[in-house]
Amino acid sequence: MAGFLRYFRIFVANFINLDMNFTELRTEINSCITLDFQEASSKLQQTIFSLRKADILKLIVEIGTIPEDIAHDSTEEKLYTKASDILFAKALQEMNLEVKVLTQRADCADIVAQSHYHNYSLVGDAKAFRLSRTAKNAKDFKVTSMAHWRGDCDYSVLACPYYQYPKSSSQIYKDALDNNISLFSWEYLYMLLKEGVVESPSQNLKELFNQSAVIANKTSVGNAKANFLLEQNKNIADIINMPHSKFISYFDSIKKMLIKRGYTEISYYENEINRVKQLNREDAINELLMSMKLDSKISTIKQFIEQIKK
Template identity: 30%
Template sequence: MNIISEQQIENRAYWINEISRLSGDFGVDAERVEAELSQEISENGIAALLGHLRLCGAIPEGYRHDSSEEKLYSKYTDVVIHEAFKAMGFTSLVLKERADVADVECVTEKYSFVADAKAFRLSRTAKNQKDFKVQAMDNWKHGKPFATVVCPAYQLPSRTSQIYQQAATRSVLVSTYTHLTVGIRYAELAGQERAIDLLHKVFKTVETLNPSKNAIAYWQAINTAILDFDKILSELWREEKIALTESIGISKQEALQFLARERERIMRLSRDEAIKEVLKSRKIDNRVKAINKVADNGILNSR
């Protein structure tokens, strides 16, 4: 039995089209996305939110780089994590400012933090430390003690990276959508107060880390802090690791199907040389290879 349901996959397709259809006036569209997504989760419950969290890390290949669709999709992922933190018990706000601030702000009686969501195309091969905004998030705390960047697990460096050194140095939690799904499911089982305490423990764990580029050491500390917090988390963890594998397969299929359609469209163009030239300019074969290489990098196994 699959963890990611057909309904969640269909809902993903709906939102890809919806974001494409809405694109035009960014300010108006962003507010409509937030309102519609909030209403959907309110009506359909936690299952709808889990579906978004499990699948939103991959930017659709059909969205052009730096397009209005891509920018609106980025805002959509911010709304998704905003809804996730609300489900965990935080008072959360999606900020409207466009520069020098984080995108999401969360508060509770015990502590507060800022958050940002990251998503990448599966075909994107070159990612650097600036893509993850760790240093920027430290600057955007604006007096809050903590900050977090939420990323798709399979796109994070699994061996060494400066982002882990920056995370420990600047007390910025690099986390994943998978960790968030575990958090909101835990809130359902154990209560929001316990989920809030769990995240606080993870934030404090980052504060105590020795700065290092070592990805394994970083994820061992984060994952162990979660799994040692409550024994009921281990089953949630196991299920969400399966969901992660499923999400990779679903996202790869979605991307490859788009590129297949795009290749066919190009090949229906007139002359052979023109076809070859367009194929070369679009780098479809390279993107297919990059997508096929995406796999679970095992960071959730570190403990």
């Protein structure tokens, strides 16, 4: 019966738009765990591509944060990552680009998109991180890999949580400038969709994805590793004719959503601590707490919240 209802929902999705929030998306991901990866990916794509733009906006502000209760390297985590790729593709589709989600689990990009009206194409890759994740390095962002994955396409675009990019200098900024890799973000996508930015015969959006090349022309070798996102923010605001004050206000509203999400993740770990404390043997409890590093994870998320409050 449950299987029939799932497939009936997909059938109905071909004719009407579905409503979905982040909790419901996670339920949908969990329903796919027992499926073959390609079958699960197709099912998630059918569901996500059937959503209204209003629901896409709700999901975009959440998807960049992997819930702490998802086990590392689990099937659920892999499907969550695939759902983020699909959501990225859906956002590009809402901007009136033609998109294709690749289901192969290989050394290649996850999304290919091209303009209906202008002669350019791009590959895309989505990123999501846990708020408790520390010590991210250049390999976590796969910037140099994206240069290889671009192939014959014009642009290579990374959708990453804005506040998970390195705060100051980093090798990823140099790699992005050297290879013209677009360091895009879920926050940018949220603003673009919220503002109704779409490509048309008279509106070419390619400069949104070409910012690393633009900024590289103004950057000296000595500053190649410097964080250029503030300059990029100004450029993107200008491209879509948005006052910089309004651009900043969008980020302020998204910060509030992220802070709320941060406290939700802290609550999960606090509940885990309380659960573990109910165990019988004190030494086992202390050892388990130490191995799970729950206090450390809470501290990391609190630091994240304090950083974006500033």
